[in-house]
Amino acid sequence: MTTITSLETADIRFPTSLSLDGSDAMNPDPDYSAAYVVIRTDAGDGLEGHAFAFTIGRGNDVQVAAIDALRPHLEGLELEPLLDDMGATWRLLAHDSQLRWLGPEKGVMHMAIGAALNALWDLKAKRAGMPLWQVLSRMSPEQIADLVDYRYLSDALTRDEAIKILRAAEPGRAAREAELLRHGYPGYTTSPGWLGYSDEKLERLCREAVADGFAQIKLKVGTSLEDDIRRLAIARRTVGPDFPIAIDANQRWGVTEAVRWIGALAEFDLAWVEEPTSPDDILGHAAIAKAIAPIPVATGEHVHNRVMFKQFLQADALQVMQIDATRVGGVSENIAHLLLAAKFGVRVCPHAGGVGLCEAVQHLSMFDFVAVSGSMEGRMIEFVDHLHKHFVVPTVITDGRYVTPTAPGAGTEMHAASIEQYRWHATGPVA
């Protein structure tokens, strides 16, 4: 019997605003940050669960305080029952009525629950000696289906339907796992497209993206239509007529404005339009999607739970689902998203970048390929070349593809030295 002996947190902030990396129409000066959590036990095996919620600076202390509030829920508990039934462990935290009031199932408290649960997933994978994607891919359809909370989902997805989807993918699992280990998973890059970059830098990075073998590039838009047209023209000229270019407005527009603005950019042959408006506006996204068809609408990095994704799919309000590894209630809730996408026949192209999001979310896409959708068709994971060196198992990109990780764990552990160096103090480098 193993007991959880501690849940420790750290407020980690990187001063990324100094270089304008990551600047977009809504987030001019982000300081990529992690509200970081470490779960330790008395097992004596040296294994720890590490995870985090990603934020962009101010308020990371609030996110840390929310994870701290979960300490009494986990410290002193027996570990094995928690890890053996992660569906029940989700309910233990997500259904706590007093904590739930703070959302419900959204915002700071929900992300904190996701971070704590993901630390347990990291520990579970390390104890199994496998990367998280493989742990998940080797569970039975019933075991996977039981990770999902069907409350509020059953009008769109029942447990029986989930099992049917998972069973249909069972025969090809071994072959797809082998393929994944050989060839990795497609990536696309947002690195060229930040608003703070000069035209010269944009052109150079576009050229490099194609040469590096990425499947797509993405440009930030939405601050100035004139600038967007100029920058898209540069990008299109640089990558050629057939290379996919997506755009990302980061919630900048209202519905009418979105339709008009996108219309003015349509000549550049857009692979998708991301976050055209508020992530809460399901009906707004549906109206935009209808108006700009056949250009697909992509969204999800700020979609706060499975109930919202359910409606986006029911309303045909997104054509590309962008799950995020730290926005929601952890791996279990993201599996609900993958199953919903499979049920509605929508492709999943995760949000990544920030700090550690690439490391974390690749496990979900790879699990999806092996055991859920069984497909890489039109699917790719966002890639931004930032801050990877701080992770014990950093993302590796070869020929524009994510190299499938084989190290045990969920990919969410940072180096102790990085944690110490970027630990935030009110008087520190990011004030």
Place this chain on the structure above:
Amino acid sequence: MTTITSLETADIRFPTSLSLDGSDAMNPDPDYSAAYVVIRTDAGDGLEGHAFAFTIGRGNDVQVAAIDALRPHLEGLELEPLLDDMGATWRLLAHDSQLRWLGPEKGVMHMAIGAALNALWDLKAKRAGMPLWQVLSRMSPEQIADLVDYRYLSDALTRDEAIKILRAAEPGRAAREAELLRHGYPGYTTSPGWLGYSDEKLERLCREAVADGFAQIKLKVGTSLEDDIRRLAIARRTVGPDFPIAIDANQRWGVTEAVRWIGALAEFDLAWVEEPTSPDDILGHAAIAKAIAPIPVATGEHVHNRVMFKQFLQADALQVMQIDATRVGGVSENIAHLLLAAKFGVRVCPHAGGVGLCEAVQHLSMFDFVAVSGSMEGRMIEFVDHLHKHFVVPTVITDGRYVTPTAPGAGTEMHAASIEQYRWHATGPVA
């Protein structure tokens, strides 16, 4: 020139779980709590801005930490420009890109912003020497319209439409203000209906509610259909065939279950069904509303911002809008809700109870009556007889009606002695 000298917070928790007051199908043991904020200045006039976010216990410390995170945004600022343009002050806090990432515009951080803004509203009203409802009711249509953030609203409500609504209500303002001061505003009571009460207590409280002159009673449902039928039969028998009885499921059901359960209770002539499912499930509410018509669906106490309310109205997913004084980004966002309701012709019956919610939200309904909808038709404010004595200007109920407050301020100030007595420490009465 006046400067904000401090923003102080307090973690206040009342051990209400000990008496099962406030127990419902999702919240079995709430400890009504306030993440409390006081804004002080160097004006030397003795006036302070007081407000709070309401929570139900655990996590109130996280809510306090979120308000603390706003200190650098307000301390040291000149007060008058903030109070003179509360629309701009909303944007100062709600549009901070780094804090916004923690929602966006939802959950702990958004409620914290609401609490800080409401403390400024309290101070503004005290400086004007008027209750908040009157301060708002005497602003021009243009001034009121400029409090609202139309980003993401303009497909349903533009500034011009808001001004048109407000101008239409202008002629009758003085007469309605006089009527309000004479007769108050209708209330309804939830006190009989908590799940933890015995049948005898239920019957006694139903009788008292009618005798006290309330416009409606409300029963909590959703844990056991058998119990619900028995309790509704007792209530209906006690209050007679014509007295309105609403029910509240507190998000307990999925869509299919809700329709079935409500069908089994329809014989009791339900005035409305509240929170039948997840507060995020707009399309689910719409499906339920269609299936149970003509029984109205009521929701809103957990609807986290104006973008969500917009969609509830667009989808005909609610017939009674239940605004909440501390769930959203403060008075300005609630005014957006009132204007949306007026535009779509839906009645507003605020959520109250908890601690201080009656004191706070009555100002919004009264402002709505004087200057927005101009109507009390079918409208009433929830009333629960809990914890009022802790407030400097406590809610007064006469003949089942809220007596219109005339004391300066927003009603959100607690007695210093109550703050001290119920200040929470990890080792205190509510552990």
